[in-house]
Amino acid sequence: MDDAELQAIRQARLRELQSQQAPRGPAAPSGFGGAPAAGGGDDESKRQAEEDARGTILAQILAPAARERLRRIELVRADRARGVENMLIQMARSGQIRQKVSEEELIGLLEEISGQESKRNQTKIVMQRRRDLDEDDDDWD
Numbered sequence: 001m002d003d004a005e006l007q008a009i010r011q012a013r014l015r016e017l018q019s020q021q022a023p024r025g026p027a028a029p030s031g032f033g034g035a036p037a038a039g040g041g042d043d044e045s046k047r048q049a050e051e052d053a054r055g056t057i058l059a060q061i062l063a064p065a066a067r068e069r070l071r072r073i074e075l076v077r078a079d080r081a082r083g084v085e086n087m088l089i090q091m092a093r094s095g096q097i098r099q100k101v102s103e104e105e106l107i108g109l110l111e112e113i114s115g116q117e118s119k120r121n122q123t124k125i126v127m128q129r130r131r132d133l134d135e136d137d138d139d140w141d
Contacts, residue, residue, distance in 0.1 A: 006059075010052050017045045058085060061092045065103040073110070084110065 021041030058067065074081035087109070091097050101109075 006056055010049070010056070013052065014045065014049060017048055021045065054085065054089065057089050057092060061088060061097050061101055062106070063100045063102050066101050066106040069103055069106055080113070084113065087113075 021044070058070075062070065070081055070084065073084070084106075088097070088101065
């Protein structure tokens with residue numbers, strides 16, 4: 001799909017969401033003067049638009065195998081997948097990604113992140129021996 005088709009799909013989906021959020025009849029909540037009250041519908045459509053934009057960006061920068069691997073990771077560890085997505089999007093916006101990221105490159109990135117997390121979460125045990133205040137044990141005269 002090219003950008004024009006994706007944009008058309010996004011616009012159709014946005015119109016569909018907006019029509020679902022439209023007030024339904026006289027029992028619909030409204031503010032003063034009959035104006036619609038600000039509710040969660042607008043937030044939901046913004047969130048959906050953001051998710052669509054994220055999906056579009058990821059589709060442009062990830063190879064199909066890498067996208068599939070990221071989806072499988074999302075099933076198991078949604079927080080890690082979200083972090084990797086954010087990192088990839090940030091790298092793409094800053095120009096660090098010049099071609100589509102392959103599955104092998106994604107695996108390397110995941111291993112790097114995993115290594116950093118394990119270093120952060122690694123516990124260090126320090127043995128500290130007590131010393132007696134009176135170290136004159138040699139005075140066994």
